[in-house]
Amino acid sequence: MKKLLKSREISSFLFLVALFLIVGIINPNFLTSSNIVACFNDSVVYIIVSVGMAFAIFIGEIDVSVGANLGFTATVVSCMLRDGQNWLLAFAVGIIIGALMGLFNGWGVAIMGVPSLIFTLGTNGVMRGMMYVYTGGAWVENLPAEFKKLYTNTLVGSISVNLTLTVLAVIAIHLLLKKTKRGRYFIAVGDNPAGAAMVGIPATQTKVAAYVICGVLAAISGIVFSSRIGFVTATSGSGYEMKAVAACVLGGISLSGGVGSVIGASIGAVIMASISRLLVFMELGSTYDNTITGILLITIVVADSLMQRNTAEKNRRQRLAARTLSGDKAKIGGGDHE
Amino acid sequence: MPEKALLNIKNIYKSFGMNAVLKGISLDLNEGEVLALIGGNGAGKSTLMKIIMGIYQHDKGEIFVRGEKVTSNKTSAALASGIYMVPQEPMLFPNMTVEENIVIGFEKKGSELHKELTELMTAVGWKLDLSRKAGSLSIAEQQMVEILRGLLRHAQILILDEPTSALTFDEVESLFRSVNELRAKGIGIIYITHRLTEVFEIATHVAIMRDGKIPVRGLVTEFTREMLVKGLLPPDAQEKEDTLKEQMKAIDYEHSRPVFELQKFSGYGFTDISLKVYQGEILGLAGVVGAGRTELATTVFGRDKVLGGKAYLEGRDITGLSTRQVIAAGLNYVPEDRHYHGLFKISDIAANTSSAMLGEKTMGRFLLNRKEEYRLTQKYVDDFRTKITGQAQLAGSLSGGNQQKVVIGRSLSTSPKLVILDEPTRGIDAAARGDVYSIIHELRNRGLSILLISSDMEEIIELSDRVMTVCQGRINGEFTGEDINQDKLMAASFGITEKKEAGA
Amino acid sequence: MNKSFLQKLKEFLKSWEMVLICILLAEFVVFGAANSKFLRPALLFNSMNDFMSICIISLFVTFVMITGGIDIQAGSIVGLTSIIIGVTWQDFGLNIWVAALLAVIVAALCGALSGFFVAYCGVQAMVVTLGGSFLYAGIALLVSNMASTASYQGISGFPDYFKILSKYKFFGVIPSQLIIFLILTVLAYILLHRTKYGRRIFLVGVNQKAAEYSGINSRLVIMSTYVLSAMSASVAGVVLTAYLGTAKSDLGSNFTLNIITAVVLGGTLSTGGKGNVVGTALASVVIGLLRFGLPLCFGVGTQYLDIPVGVLLLVVVVARSMGSHPTTANLIRKWKERGREA
Amino acid sequence: QASEAVSVEGKTVAFIPKVTGNAFFESANDGAQKYAEEWGISVEYMGNSVAGAAEQVEVIHQAINTGVDAICISTVDAAGVSDALQEAKDAGITVCTWDSDANVTDRALMVSQGTPDTLGKMLVDMGADSLSKRGKDAAKDEIKYCWHYSQATVTDQNSWQVAGEAYIAENYPNWVNVAPDNYYSEQDSEKAVTVGAAVLADHSDVDLIICNDSTALPGQLQAAQNAGLDKDKISITGFASPNSIKEFCKAGLLYEWGLWDCQIQGAMGCYVAAYLAAGNEVKVGDTISIPSIGDVAVEANDCISEGAETADTNNGVVLLPERVVFDESNMEDYNF
Ligand SMILES: Nc1ncnc2c1ncn2[C@@H]1O[C@H](COP(=O)(O)OP(=O)(O)OP(=O)(O)O)[C@@H](O)[C@H]1O
């Protein structure tokens, strides 16, 4: 069973490998170690935001305000850094903004009981507007060089410090989710909310916590985003929400909640983050960007859903068939009831 | 009475919006007691239990556990104070394994818990694959997982909300054994059920809930079955049941033609089923839960693949037709699971009644004929004396019995020649059950053929002209007249009697 | 049927549509008071032209959401329609009406494809239509590459008799787009609330299993709603192309949020089973007028309009869920009881 | 001739960018606002955060409804806004354009940053100069280069690229375009960096990247910086506002880049719009004297788009007097 659980992540990973190999066959330049590492390095923003989204999806909800959250945090933090504020203060402010947004979403969804898509759609709009109000529409430019270096610092070879930290954090989060009592609550709440209440799991608290985590991770990804891009525009982060959802789905997380892992989300994020890059190597140009994303997404979810349905159906039929079979035995052996 | 009651409930009130469900409930539970709580559908039994568990909050009143007043209204607090409830509908985590389901929420290490769990399972003697996903378990197995959860928690107060409604005979036996053992250990148990026989079998005390209050309670030994039935019914209810069996005219099989016939019919969950249902006959299909009768019915109804054999309705081959075609051919089915397969809860009663008629011209060609829909709905509401405030009432807000009447009404709306009723009175209170029985009789007397699937032997005996038993997916007995009695049916259902003996 | 007119009226006064009408009236009062220009029919009607596409699509996305699904691909079908009309008309020499018809057919196929995956393969609607929104936008871009004119030049110069579709003004003030919207609203209303097909949509949304046990082909019903919503998006695309006089592949790309907002604000349950075409129509107009009135009367910049629309959505959904929240429900009950005693 | 021009004072101009939240347009607005105060006109900045024809039509209607005297617009799509601009004209509003033109019949004057030929040549020249500065011989070496800008659907950027290619074919036949289909990043900063990084990885031997888009240039530079490159390993140049590139220049990532003074352009656009709205009339060959900017001449439409007709009065093109190449020495003189 455990193996089966894992296989969803593994199949996503195999898919990623296949994708890279195909591009490598078309353009051998792609398969250099530095380029592959760069693919992963440049996926950090997506990984963080997708892991956050994964929390929202685990509990059976969704958060489409992560893009705006990312953009807004990036804007505020960058403005502070540009104006020479203390870094730690800036980061703290960013993370607090993210946490507050998460808390607000959590309040609306878990406590007020508003459908999550609708509620976060609303906060998304409000935050996008706030970005304009905050900057007046201007770009935030000229971030301190040392801040931008945070992104390029490497550890071993060309593997960036960011990537290393992110991977370690993802593994840690994964273990927390799977091994600790409270960690398991997130999946449990998504799996069966009413059942969670029966065994004393504080469903509301867990949901709010999931949103706060999602908000905080969106904020952190916003900070990484600005250190990577070096400037923040008024539309920064738009579209990230949908790409994060896509990443989660590609990584084997079910939108109905209770299924999947953050490792899967991370693998999905690498796929999503690499598409623009793959297209450059395939000499296809951004014209094909959307087409390929769409085909990837639909193919994977349809294949996955059909496969799951088949196994479920097979299991059911086996179970039912076993009943009549044991009936045969009963006839021959005179019944197995004592 | 001991000094400190395990559980002491004083004057609890609870309303949902305008619906006052509990109106001053008081109840005690002491160590080593099994308190059977009975009451009609919607009496508020589950609600009261959920309040004890801290899932709902009461509006007024007090709860004491071992003499201490409960101040926190959190489920975790209730669990910590040693209360565990096995809910009416199992609430497992379908994507987790059985083991994960049982141990979730424990602080202890996984390996320790695993050991405790396996010990516990050998102690109660239940076999379950711990690594299976809970979503793939049958309802009975899910119920077992729920009970194991409570046992592993060493609950001092165990609440079982209709635990046996989906269990097999064996499983019921072993459950009762465990209940007795637990009681011996001094655990207090609240046992909710609709089956009065169980009350006398397992309970030490009994309390009857009616109209948001507990008008009757006491030691089981102080009551007889009749007293309990009387206590359940509203004071002005009249005895309807007596008249039933006498009204039934015997079927003249010689001159009657079979309306419905199965020849060596096989599918997933059953094989080699051959049977005939005659005009105006009620054929009972008895068996234990899991015998494969629902599968048989749904496969005939076009919901699953036919693996072999033939089905005929009035001589017409209906094997493997789609549900829509089967309905059009003149067969309809009242599903076992009203909530998942039967009812449109947030639709009104009219829409519920007419839903199977939408293919018919009488309901309009393209535009919906509302007049016809109204007429149709009113006909069944009047015929069945369904209690509604108006056709616009939402079906979900009806009581269980009235919901069932609506679903039966729908199945008749298509003017079928044969209706398959699958557990028509499951989870329905005594009063509504009587209504449903008289409906079934009336239908029979009008010449409709009925295939009645039920796990309630009394029900089968009371209603059927002829009974066939199903065991592990096969027909293993046919009974008529005097042979239709508890002992024979039970024996056949559990596969103890061979077909030849039974037929003889 | 058996209800008196008064009863019906009473019910209507308590309905969600009534709330929307009140909000609509409030908009007229507030905006009208702030700037009387708002009330000038010519201006008001003209402004409606700018959000009619969203209104049109919302009507039929309501169908999808009643079945318990969601459609976030409608926006990209607008662009796909537009570019297909442009390319087939300009480069393949098709008659403009034939081109439009072709575009609607292609859109219907797109809707059918997504609907098939949702209904027959059991994939979550959100993911399928998310994929669809990428895919159809991508295809639109590929189609635009087939045009002989460089893609940056756009395709224009459509005949006047095509443009009149969206430009004509009845009595000199009422724009044809509004008429198209009203016709479609009536159509959608009849289809959803008066026909057997509409009833099936509701039943499937309430309980798909029970619908199947009633002999309803629930999968076909679900799939058909996606076809309908894609076709309505396509009609919006035709109207928008005629209105702008240019065919572009990215038209409608940011409609999604507005469409969903309109449907939800209109009272459709996002879990399915409940919804109302009239509510959606009213809600879409409420949003449109907000987007028109705020800049005109209060000088709010267009780029800030996401804030009031978002706030409106939040306030409405929170208020509505508060009504059904246990604590508030209790408060309301107590308040009512006190009223009765007094 | 325009000696006794009617004063522009008190006129209201709607200043409409393609999209809000973009450094280029925001700077232009800053410029327009700054001068407007001096001239006594009021400039209202109206735009949508999404660059789309339908969105821009909504904004134009908003301008018409608000009752401005003139509109000065950078169009997203000339055909798409054509009818809306005609409506504006019908409502008695003067329509001028800047940066990105409308159909010549839909507007009076266009304040242009230059002809495609000028701008294409400027881009290539900056590239050749950057190459020389790092010791390459632009005229003889086999220079590998490519273009990276926003999208194939953006009119002006494409016309510069086409003109630039023609100029290269004529003057630098030794150059090789490694990606004739160009790279696009859709004015998305994140994509600009991703695509930029991919370009560098795929063509490790590319010598020159020309970014004729104000989002692509900083994105490409950031990608180069992230990859540890600098101006002596690769030449990157293009159009972007001085403020957005200054830090990169200081960090040694490029020698030079260019732009026209978009603040002046925005201001000029608003002025000529207000000028015509005030009732002044101009013909090709006339000069308009703009206070604190200088005299500008009205030229025929065909100077920016070949074969375009010019109406007798109030129709034509005003060219920006100068385009600037920024480098370390002069970049601090500009603040936009
Ligand atoms: N969450 C809820 N919201 C509103 N009403 C509720 C809720 N839960 C229960 N009710 C109502 O409270 C009443 C009592 O329900 P409850 O489930 O406690 O009955 P019960 O005695 O357990 O019946 P059954 O024998 O069918 O299980 C019913 O009328 C039901 O409709």
Ligand SMILES: Nc1ncnc2c1ncn2[C@@H]1O[C@H](COP(=O)(O)OP(=O)(O)OP(=O)(O)O)[C@@H](O)[C@H]1O
């Ligand atoms: N596919 C399924 N999904 C969920 N529940 C199911 C499914 N199939 C059966 N059940 C439920 O499992 C229980 C066991 O019934 P099953 O269908 O296995 O045997 P059965 O022949 O219907 O037994 P009986 O008719 O005696 O109740 C029933 O409560 C049924 O509703």
Ligand SMILES: [Mg+2]
């Ligand atoms: Mg109950």
Ligand SMILES: [Mg+2]
């Ligand atoms: Mg059954």
